């Protein structure tokens with residue numbers, strides 16, 4: 001324990017839900033702790049700010065809990081600092097009793113098909129980051145003048161992308177969608193969105209609420225070919241399971257769409273199943289998405305999509321790939337490249353068979369990109385239990401905490417953003433939004449955020 005301040009010094013890297021839930025669990029413990037939370041952006045809250053869809057404001061409510069945690073006297077927020085680049089892992093290790101990585105899964109998985117990088121082919125991450133005002137994606141350009149779009153993937157992120165593309169702009173205008181995205185969507189000429197799953201309707205990953213929203217959009221009609229809903233015996237077994245309530249409800253919704261026919265003047269969302277992209281085709285940009293038809297093989301609840309020899313092309317000028325996320329390696333730390341996460345046993349970081357003392361991980365970087373915001377709470381409690389039991393078992397040792405890092409930070413980070421600075425940025429964003437009838441108008445460039453503070 002640090003003799004000068006009498007607290008265990010803990011660093012948390014990343015200010016998304018898993019970082020804040022880890023902080024909450026530490027603050028609730030009986031051990032005296034001081035927490036420094038490092039965040040690479042000037043703004044906190046990870047994907048709650050930059051992932052959760054702007055027209056789902058209520059789902060951003062955990063931010064109120066996170067702000068309460070952040071106000072604790074034993075907590076410091078240090079934004080605009082990238083761990084692994086601005087601060088080395090060795091320096092962190094020397095300064096803190098424990099370091100918890102909560103960096104999320106910032107990269108997309110690749111499909112691995114020819115033409116994947118053609119102009120007009122984008123990851124969902126880019127598009128989501130763009131409409132949510134994440135500075136990394138501020139200058140991306142999406143050609144919304146195209147008629148037909150394909151979205152590869154049938155999870156809730158794919159549903160978000162589909163909804164933002166098809167929802168009337170006046171409904172988005174009262175959300176905290178970034179101004180540049182609203183302007184571009186107002187000029188959109190998109191008429192048709194194909195949303196494509198590699199497995200069948202009984203395996204689609206949408207939650208029912210998100211799926212229902214796609215069927216109730218003003219000016220948009222959702223369609224399905226009835227033949228797509230024919231189920232194999234094994235799929236019927238899956239669907240009949242009492243544990244499979246979401247799939248049962250989804251199936252009911254899918255069936256209700258079979259009578260829908262495309263209407264003149266209306267946008268169309270068309271659900272496609274049992275199809276995987278085999279190539280993106282086009283000379284200079286995406287012109288067609290080539291799909292291979294799949295069949296399901298394997299036992300109930302473990303069926304996999306196996307490609308057949310049947311192919312089909314969809315003419316489309318824009319493709320969004322939404323097939324999952326993976327973590328980004330942190331220089332100086334081990335990385336499981338195949339799973340895209342920090343290798344760990346119940347939150348203790350490992351290298352091979354060895355636990356790396358003092359290093360922990362939580363959230364999407366620990367378990368992969370699954371679950372909702374709340375899922376990260378139990379995950380972080382498990383990690384913090386490991387931290388606390390190790391701290392209690394260890395021989396007491398001195399850890400100077402932040403002051404040991406200050407020379408490095410002063411050299412490399414021209415403007416650290418503290419909690420009070422974030423509140424200034426927050427107030428300015430809310431004020432910019434108030435004028436337009438929006439919850440906030442986000443700053444989308446780091447320079448704009450820092451300008452508020454100067």
Ligand SMILES: Cc1cc2nc3c(=O)[nH]c(=O)nc-3n(C[C@H](O)[C@H](O)[C@H](O)COP(=O)(O)OP(=O)(O)OC[C@H]3O[C@@H](n4cnc5c(N)ncnc54)[C@H](O)[C@@H]3O)c2cc1C
Pocket residue numbers: 013014015016017018019038039040041044045046047048051052053056059081082083084102103104105106128157160330362363364365370371372373374376
């Ligand atoms: C598009 C999208 C929409 C979603 N919508 C919902 C929803 O509506 N409802 C819901 O319940 N869940 C939703 N989720 C899931 C939810 O956002 C995640 O469960 C949650 O954000 C994961 O938390 P995390 O802390 O692990 O990662 P993140 O939220 O990604 O936070 C990681 C943080 O670490 C920071 N960071 C990364 N590397 C470094 C570094 N080297 N140094 C310093 N900081 C670093 C990042 O900038 C980021 O702030 C959505 C996810 C996505 C992708």
